[in-house]
Amino acid sequence: MMITSKASALYVHVPFCRHICGYCDFCRTVYSSELAEQWLNALETELEYKKIHSDIQTVYIGGGTPTSLEAPLLDRLFRLLEPYTSNVQEYTIEINPETFDGKKAELFKQYGVNRASIGLQTANEKLLKMIGRHHTPEDVLDTINLLRSLSDIHNISLDLMYSLPGQTMQDVEDAFDFVRNSGVPHVSLYSLTIEPGSVFGKTGKEPLDEDTEADMYERLISLCEASDITSMRSPALRKRAANRIIIKPTGIMMISSESVQVLRARKIISGMIIRRF
């Protein structure tokens, strides 16, 4: 079957992570080089028959963890996507600081990646451990420095989570201070949701009560509004982030969804969520 797409954006799902976070029910599995090579082979076939045109405006490589791929495999992923990125204005990749280094930063520059989204989640090391993250806040700063110095990427977004079990308003404010001090222009805010297929869902972990969750959200939005940091969750801040290219979900072509299905059918991959737009 040939599919010709009029989509103006590509979303590429990399279904691997080095560790599985407690709250996660995304479509992912623990990384192995062998599996990653099989997935790249499937992706190459998928790209061939989908016949994507070259007039794509934005590319977003997410997951999973794209940087879980070892540098040679990440290089192959970029080469597979190269035919579709010549006219791209915004080329984003998600990063877990635990799997990032100078070699990967140089690949970003080589292939024209110009935006990065980093999972910070919280600046509290105990909370990071509790949710199953294997990096520290300092690793996030090292990642930002590598992106600026080796990739020439300054358009950086940090993911922050709130309503985590045991999280206080002070933790939320400290995390925002960390974001502000890092000098990044954008933050993505995520309230904890307990998905039935996640480790938290299976072990009965609960988010905070709804009132506290709402208070944390409002505090974060007011901190954003009082700073230069944008967040897509607030209409006012969205307007301020006018340099971002926003594409409706209907204009996005999901790449790797079928390659991922192959791994899911073989019960290698668990987790149902490919992307929430």
Ligand code: SF4
């Ligand atoms: S939250 Fe992100 S890094 Fe953690 S397991 Fe899920 S996809 Fe991987």
